[in-house]
Amino acid sequence: MRLPEPYKIKMVEPIHLLPKEERKKRLQAAGLNVFALKAEDVFIDLLTDSGTNAMSDNQWSGMMIGDESYAGCRNFYHLQDTVKDVFGYNYVVPTHQGRGAENSFFSILIKPGQYVIGNMHFDTTEAHIHLKKGIPVNLVIDDAFDTSKYHPFKGNVDLDKLEHFIDEKGAENIAFMLITITCNTAGGQPVSMENIREVSRICKEHKIPVYIDAARFAENAYFIKTREEGYADKSIAEIVKEMFSYAEGFTMSAKKDALVNIGGMIGIKDNEELYNRVREINISFEGFPTYGGLAGRDLEAIARGLKEVLDIDYLRARIGQVEYLGKMLTDAGIPIQTPVGGHAVFVNAGKFLPHIDHEQFPGEALAAELYLESGVRAVEIGTCMMGRDAEGKNIIAPMELMRLTIPRRVYTDNHMNYVAESLINIYNRRDNVRGLKFAYEPPILRHFLAKFEWA
Ligand SMILES: Cc1ncc(COP(=O)(O)O)c(C=O)c1O
Structure with missing residues (x-):
């Protein structure tokens, strides 16, 4: 049996799910780049585990x-x-x-x-x-x-x-x-x-x-x-x-x-x-x-x-939650990096969306789609993030990933259930997810400030 978290919740921060039409408008205004969304327009934010921790x-x-x-x-x-x-x-x-x-x-x-x-x-x-x-x-x-x-x-x-x-x-x-x-x-x-x-x-x-x-x-x-x-x-x-x-x-x-x-x-x-x-x-x-x-x-x-952070019960609950999300996805046939890592489930967006070429950024395309579907924000770790080589060519990532990054001590397993269901819904209609192309490409660390259009 998986033991629950070794803490209880003393303070809560409300989050809201915008209606789908509204999510579409906000994503388009953000140039289809989830980095440019306002955090309050996001329902469950799995952009990063960096600085998103709940302190004790x-x-x-x-x-x-x-x-x-x-x-x-x-x-x-x-x-x-x-x-x-x-x-x-x-x-x-x-x-x-x-x-x-x-x-x-x-x-x-x-x-x-x-x-x-x-x-x-x-x-x-x-x-x-x-x-x-x-x-x-x-x-x-x-x-x-x-x-x-x-x-x-x-x-x-x-x-x-x-x-x-x-x-x-x-x-x-x-x-x-x-x-x-x-x-x-x-x-x-x-x-x-x-x-x-x-x-x-x-x-x-x-x-x-x-x-x-x-x-x-x-x-x-x-x-x-x-x-x-x-x-x-x-x-x-x-x-x-x-x-x-x-x-x-x-x-x-x-x-x-x-x-x-x-x-x-x-x-x-x-x-x-x-x-x-x-x-x-x-x-x-x-x-x-x-x-x-x-x-x-x-x-x-x-x-x-x-x-x-050295508390074994904390670490067991933390990494147990990441594994819990990973298992729901693999049970549904979604390709993920196995075994799951410590802070995130990495969805293999290249395999999830095999019809989308590296240079149309499958990880970015899946992150945009996930926000539209559910208000969940994830992040690409793939060819967009890799940037260009000295000759100006896209550096093709060895794996096109979309990272579902779990903040520490922030979300419950119910949030994880919702994330998994949303991604499974997309997986069941994955053929109609479209790739992306740049509308604006920054010269360095381009994934943060890029703007896209649907290809
Ligand atoms: C392995 C690793 N090194 C360095 C950094 C950079 O740290 P920071 O975002 O605090 O500048 C990160 C951030 O995500 C990281 O994951």
């Missing part, structure tokens, strides 16, 4: 003791102690969110022309590597691209690909290895402890530093506990400590597993010189090192969230 009474009460001093606020020191306790790292530099951490950290780490290798970089990560004139390289295992195949750790780095890449390009041309846990772009898929350990060993041999993109570190730890031999009896806290022991530092968007609505950070294990350089550069982008673009109250909420 413990976190809200912590916000009341936010110390809003410019320098040296007590909440920074609480965060520093928490980072030491949870990750075993001595140093932390707060940032306004994950991409702020990427910007500051990568400014120091990447020399123009160097490769940044990883399992699969997130889109803002890729953008920041490019902005520093680095070259992002994804070395995830091939099984990650087969949505129907079971693999317990589809976010793993392919160790053969890694060794070949180092041999071919030379370690001196590689700035660092970034392991993203869980691997968002591969479908929220986890990385095993064995893989993290081996990647770290190989990189150490070649003197390539290893860092972690830690946005969903606790969800990754949950998968290690439940799927990897030898970890069933370990606590989430122990698993987290071990994962981070194999790296030298991390960037983190706190908007995920710190269970808050804003924030980010750079963590550094013990390299004081690196820490000092990061602190210095971070001042011009994010602010003084003890606030880093955040209010004292935000730092307090992050510190408390980093502890709360």
Whole structure:
């Protein structure tokens, strides 16, 4: 039996379903891009799990003791102690969110022309590597691209690909290895402890530093506990400590597993010189090192969230809900990334809508249709998000996905039932869903601000 959530609801926020005709008008006004919808026109918002968390009474009460001093606020020191306790790292530099951490950290780490290798970089990560004139390289295992195949750790780095890449390009041309846990772009898929350990060993041999993109570190730890031999009896806290022991530092968007609505950070294990350089550069982008673009109250909420997220009952309910939605869809024959990831169900829009070509964006088309059908907002992770290559050609995504991203502690299983029924309705009439073409295409991170027309 699946245990219910280990919390009860103390405050509610009303949501409304607009009539279908009204939804159509709003979607057309948004250029068929669900990013441009007003949130109040959305019934159930599965655009992202980023910053959409419901905080606990413990976190809200912590916000009341936010110390809003410019320098040296007590909440920074609480965060520093928490980072030491949870990750075993001595140093932390707060940032306004994950991409702020990427910007500051990568400014120091990447020399123009160097490769940044990883399992699969997130889109803002890729953008920041490019902005520093680095070259992002994804070395995830091939099984990650087969949505129907079971693999317990589809976010793993392919160790053969890694060794070949180092041999071919030379370690001196590689700035660092970034392991993203869980691997968002591969479908929220986890990385095993064995893989993290081996990647770290190989990189150490070649003197390539290893860092972690830690946005969903606790969800990754949950998968290690439940799927990897030898970890069933370990606590989430122990698993987290071990994962981070194999790296030298991390960037983190706190908007995920710190269970808050804003924030980010750079963590550094013990390299004081690196820490000092990061602190210095971070001042011009994010602010003084003890606030880093955040209010004292935000730092307090992050510190408390980093502890709360280690609760196994919370993680079981959280990932159990994602699995619950995934099962309803697979039972109806809808192709999804299996097994489901930690924060989202990734629908294989390419297989769902085989009549729509990559360059007519099946994931975008399905997201637009889902909003029309139900007021539910999802997001494309596919060719539109990938952008164009140096020659201006669309980079064809290895998988055309539509992500149903579940905010933490926000929706109930009844909301999930409605989402599943809506998608099943579309699946039963999928032949009449049309592809999209650009009415306006922004030059960078185009999926956010693009406008479309039906092809
Ligand atoms: C794996 C990963 N890294 C980095 C980021 C960027 O974080 P932020 O949105 O806080 O800038 C995200 C955001 O979704 C992410 O999923």
